[in-house]
Amino acid sequence: MAFTFQINNDVVWDYDENLLERAEANIPELIETKVCPTGIVERISADQRTNEFTLAKSQKNILHLSDYALGRGESLILDLGDHYVGHFSIEINSVGSPMDAPLYLRLKFAEVPSELYAASEDYDGWLSRSWIQEEHVHLDVLPAKLQLPRRYSCRYVELSVIDTSPKWKASFSNPLFVAESSVSMNQLSDSTIEDAELKAIYNVSVKTLQDCMQTVFEDGPKRDRRLWLGDLRLQALANYYTFNDLFLVKRCLYLFGGMRTTEGKIPANVFTAPELTPDDTFLFDYSLFFITTLYDYVQHTSDYDALENLYPIAKKAIDLALEQVDSEGRLVLSEEWPVFVDWSNDFDKATAGQAIVIYTLKRFIKLAEMYNDQQHSNYHQMLEKLIDFSKQALFDNKRKQFVVEETNEVNLASQVWMVLAEVFDSNKNKKIMQETIKQHFPITGIATPYMYHHIVEALFMADCQEEAIRLMKDYWGKMIDLGADTFWEAFKPEDLDFSPYGSPILNSYCHAWSCTPAYLIGKYLLANE
Secondary structure: OOOOOOOOOOOOEEEOHHHHHHHHOOOOOOEEEEEOOOEEEEOOOOOOOOOOOOOEEOOOOHHHHHHOOEOOOOEEEEEEEEEEEEEEEEEEEEEEOOOOOOEEEEEEEEOOHHHHHOOHHHOOOOOOHHHOOEEEEEEOOOOEEEEOOOOEEEEEEEEEEEEOEOOEEEEEEEEEEEEEEOOOHHHOOOOOOOOHHHHHHHHHHHHHHHHHEOOOEOOOOOOOOOEEHHHHHHHHHHHHOOOOOHHHHHHHHHHHHHEEEOOOOOOOEEEOOOOOEEOOOOOHHHHHHHHHHHHHHHHHHOOHHHHHHHHHHHHHHHHHHHOOEOOOOOEOOEOOEOOOOOOOOOOOOHHHHHHHHHHHHHHHHHHHHHHOOOOHHHHHHHHHHHHHHHHHHOEEOOOOEEOOOOOOOOOHHHHHHHHHOOOOOHHHHHHHHHHHHHHHOOOOOOOOHHHHHHHHHHHHHOOOHHHHHHHHHHHHHHHHHOOOOOOOOOOEOOEOOOOOOOOHHHOOOOOHHHOOHHHHHHHHOHHHO
8 A cells, every 4th residue: 555645534533631731841952062174176077976965165264255146147065064954044235336126145055965956846756745845035234134934844944045146145154053852962971882883873973862852753854844753763772871851752652642533543644733633644554653652662761650540542543443453363454544554656655554553452452551551461362363363374485475455465564573573482583584584685676765674673683683783784875875874764875866756855864664773773782792
């Protein structure tokens, strides 16, 4: 099933004001950091660059920025030196004869160089072009200080003069970017990572997480800027091994708990501005991840007050999901409530969805036991039925792989999620992943770090540590090789121009679900030292 825009106008929402008040009580105060550009960079001509992710250092000196006056059709690119999220201001003056016409200025904000190479007017994708980080401004009188009201996610700021007049040019000075995040790098504890590649991957993962931690765990600070459940689950795990901001996790859990349908269905994401609003998008696996995120949080914090408040929501969510399981223990998905698993639609997701139910139900049962729910034995019986069906109907003993029941398809996601769900014991899981490596590596067709995270964790869980580390280096390390300051929403090593939206100008290059190497390294490598 493909992910598509959902419009569900007939949804009736149940707002729990008590839970929402608890969410609002945990709003963080954003930390502001003043950032001045570190240099000026220039485009590289198409015949000289090997990819779209490189710029050249300019001969212009940032310390003499005001000396480089710009007239019609001229531009320059400021380099902040790293990726930041926040607000931009700059002082502008006129140079030459008296100012006899307004300044017509375009400002373009880019997370990576490919956005600067892409022409905004050529974009014709399925997401709104209003997400393009670009402003056109008229200034009638100079000197002036331009303070842009929007928040941007970027490393580069391009200043392009569309027009002045033949009599004068525009001069720029004192550019300032005020970065915002709910956490500071000073909150990190020291971690010793001897491997230089893994250390670089860890550091970029932490930076990605930091820039996505705003008043909620945003999916991407450039585009969407929303709290998505699938992203939240992974961000929270990475957060426990880095900043350990427990209040932000609690806030996000209460937001989802406080806004659900009257039948108890949890939305895939919520908006926080201009007011708290649940989106009318529902993804089967994302709704289950409310339960797993709650479980991870309670395990990490022993916050039984949160368990007391949110367990009834989790129970309703698992009950709704189990209504999709038939008498044999088979998950029956519907078009109205699709399973996501990954952006890619090149494989059938039914078996992966079955595994996600098992993965979640195991954790829900532990919550039920902590909550002293007297009905928890019923869930044990359902778990056994789901596992038995998976073993008997979905596992091919000859191929040592899980299959899709209707088509006999063998795909990577099915193996990964069944290993994560621990349907078999550790020895058999190792054999499954070893066979998976033979059949599905090198990986192609997988579009996101979200799915790559699950592949790497399955390798770690199956005692394939060497292969897990190699995959991290090959995938996230490749982004760093291309110049990534933060990790990207979508990336296919075999197709550097890939975009799920038809143009890199709409891709998010700082994305929540990409931050997990910090968790993977922290849990499976540093914790064992």
